[in-house]
Amino acid sequence: MKASKNIINTDVVLQIKGLKKSFGDNHVLKGFNLTLLQGENLVIMGKSGSGKSVMIKCLVGLMEADSGSITVMQNDITKLTQDALDILRADIGFLFQGSALYDSMTVRENLEFPLRRHTKKFGTNSNSEALVIEALTNVGLAHAVDLMPSELSGGMKRRVALARTLILQPKIILYDEPTSGLDPITAKEIIILMQDIQKKYNTSSLIITHDVDCARVISDRMLLLIDGINYAEGTFDELSVSKDPKVKAFFKN
């Protein structure tokens, strides 16, 4: 599989400047910078514990940064009120590493849940049933609408989580380890699905992964997060031939 040619323009949809975050004496992010363009797939790689998940959680306001600015579609999220942040969140999809489906709800209820808070986006008379079915059809699981999460396989859970992310038709999708814990075939299916979604909705994607195959296929650009800073940046082809030992370590297999 070759990297898809996405329609990327120069509009910046997401920008992080000088992001710092510490937990006691553990300085996880030490001035991290990032720019995501409209329609771009940006892959972030880094070792476990390097602060990738912390960064992505700061980005959606799940964690408060110590300093630095995070601008999402011209809104500095560190300065937004809770209500304004909740409205902005309708434009940011988040696929969690473990899918994070609500155990006590059916697949249908899982997908309807984000719609309750964002009725304004689709109009109060919007047909939630049609939106649910459309989102599930996009991931090939329309037949699973009445199942409980416990009845789904790992791959199906990830697809349903992706459908739940898509239902609000976000402009930016954040993927936290989208292929982790999946077998190679299912992982490949998820990657293809991510590409299809990107083409269909022209979303911008920020993908955190350890999976080099995933990065090769999906990335337009890559960024290596090492020692709390953006250590190296470039396309997959550029970084994979780097002579820097820290960069080489990611591609040695």
Next chain:
Amino acid sequence: MVGFSKINTQLSNFLIELGDLAYFTSRYFRETLKRPFEFRELMRQCYNMGNRSLLLVGITCFIIGLVLDLQTRPTLMEFGAVSWMPSMVSISIVREIGPIITALVCAGRIGSGIGAELGSMRVTEQIDAMEVSGTNPFKFLVVTRVTAVTLMLPILVIIGDGIALVGSFLVENLKGNVSFTLYFNQVFDSIAYGDIIPATIKSFFFGLAIGIVGCYKGYYCAKGTEGVGKAANSAVVISSLLLFIIDFMAVFVTDIFYDL
């Protein structure tokens, strides 16, 4: 000096936890008054907590009623005061035994359930997923659960009291050949509003304590499955201890009103 330092650290950790719990409680009251009101989820929680605890509360209270009567009967017989049994048992059950036993059963069943459920939702990032989708998880998860247990506990106490009295009646009927009408006439003659109202009011506070502690422990559960187990366990231990403290305070306050 090392021992003193350890005590100091433990004391400061305890005070920090107490402060966090107080803040959590104040947030519950603030969020309860804000829109949107999650009525559907509240009804679902009321059903889960009320209906599904009923059997356990019923069996426990029935046995307590039987045992209380069986244990007290011989002593009252010695004084020739066995005819006071219905009055004595009903006042003990309505004022004290019914509310505290029902609350302890619910602390075990509902408190641990809430702690484990919210803890596992925290660990598996379901609470984060709710927040990212723009829904206030505190309002959806905490407010509904605390309100449900606060509303359901007094109802369970009233039902439990009734079942305990039936248990006591069975012993009286079998051992003393006391009729249903006679037994319950004596029960209703001896119980006053002054017995029922304070017991019902304190049951609301019991429910509030069980809900707040269970939700607090689950909502701020540490990462990992060990954290979920600890959340469930400490929810039961702390809420059970709180129940006795609230009970003591309620009896103390009621006693002041009786003296007036």
